[in-house]
Amino acid sequence: MGRFIVIRLLQTVVALIGISLLIFVLARLSGDPTMLMRTPTTTEAEIVNIKQQLGLDKSQPEQYVIFVKNLFRGDLGESIIKRRPVTDMIGEALPNSLRLGITSFAVSMLLALLLGVLAATRRDTFLDNGVKFLAVLGQALPGFWVAILAIFVFSVYWHLLPTSGTGGPAHYVLPVGTLSFFLLPGMMRLVRSSMLDVLDSEYIKLARIKGLPERVVIWKHALRNALIAPLTTAGIIFANIITGAVILENVFNWPGVGRLSWEALVARDFPVVQGVTLLVAVLVLLVNLLVDILYAYIDPQIRYQQT
């Protein structure tokens, strides 16, 4: 198991190098930033001077080395618009996004497990059909529309919850609710079908033959096996949070990374876009690493193949 984690960590490092290179190259492809700084009176000497200041006079490989060196120091450059270090801006936005993202992820995954298992064990009952209906709604309705509708119903019409912004726990209800509503269905359907497959297997029959109570049969013997397939998807769903957050953070005026990246994109604030892209890539990598470790933890066969 230890060796497996070390190997996966090394793979993550390789992927990180690749990502940093890609982001570096993509940013350079967008053109020469000094072109945007020119005014009719700018002299060539001034341009050379600016290039020197920004380190753009050096060769591209050299620039990459500096970029990586700065990364290690936690320096992502400075926002062109706000004239503030990108790390500070992300530092302010990230905790807000993490609170929203992790709460929604936890809520939706727990609900997906619970509803998926219950639907599978009570197949074709009212509950199962209800779950299927909910899944169709969640997968078909666009996230932003559900968010606006939720604000209209719960905040504007009934005055139950705040419309937007951060503050007390009440501010979490609508954003977490809509984000979860949007993350839940895929996972729930996957848990349900995976659980149905497993419940049909011989080892579940054997567990019942042993005289185990149904509770143990389902939550110990079946669930652990049924989790293997959905777990891979959980990593992908986490990436959905990020894209989902860009939309929902804007609808709910939530000061997180999603809103930051949208604002930066609209204003062509390249250093911020770069910084956020790198951050998102690192987060997805870390989650995938975690998923792989969990995968090996759940399924001994993977654990033994890898070492």
Add this chain to the structure above:
Amino acid sequence: MSKIILQVEGLHTVFFTRQGVVKAVDGVSFYVREGETFGIVGESGCGKTVTGLSILRLLPEPAGRIVGGKIILDGKNLLELSKKEMREYRGSMISMILQDPMTSLNPVYTIGDQIAESVRLHQNLKDDAVEKEVISALRLLKIPAPEMRLHDYPFQMSGGMRQRVVGAIAMSCHPRLLIADEPTTALDATIQAQYIALFKDVQRQTNVAIVFITHDFGVVAQMCHRVGVMYAGKIVETATTRELFKAPRHPYTSALINSVPRLDRKDNRLYSIEGQPPSMTDLPRGCRFFPRCSVARDVCREQEPGEVDIGGEHSVSCWRVS
């Protein structure tokens, strides 16, 4: 004669399907003594597995239901037990071995865990005593180096070894009755012979009664003391194994025995029974075997034959005998 441990009387099990009510087990009666192996033989779909599952009350729900009869285990009618009481009987008083060892163990738990789970559930023991019981169960099934294999996962074992582990799970709580549903069908021929020898040994040591479900007369000859031949939901003939092979009285039994390939005969053609077993939703009015029977008479078409005891623990349901 040893004591009768299991007595099944007039068992009726039905399945409610879209095509109608299927009488999968239609009035089956038999008994098994302590230390005895009773074989249930028959073609696929004749109801032998459903009989086994009925004894454990583990029919697929909600389609399957036991609608009549008695299943008396050591003086207690299992059909009168509450769900909870029945669960306590499972694994401790009655156990079952399933057909395919490759799929009947949970892939994510060690075999030690899977055996210990039964032991812990049914016996009030401390952890080190549990481990001792687990090791003794593995030893009973002659699994080499049990202390080490304890920590293995099913995928690290061969099919034959896995089936022994399934046997160890079944025997771990010293059951009085073991139902073995084609436990050797998925094994190689050589491993099959080993497994049968192993189970005869286990039975000698524990005096467990075994209901052995199979379609293989070769296995019956090696393993069983008495046999019931099942056809379309009914037991058509019951006899000691020796008697059944020597003097089968039901035409279906004779036909089945004749269809076992033999090396000591010159003719190269394999014998097979004409026709198909009847559809379980549309059974013939008279004897169920009548459409395929080579010696059928008019009465066979009209009326179902009753069971006739012809002495020496031999009974037959056939008009030719009564």
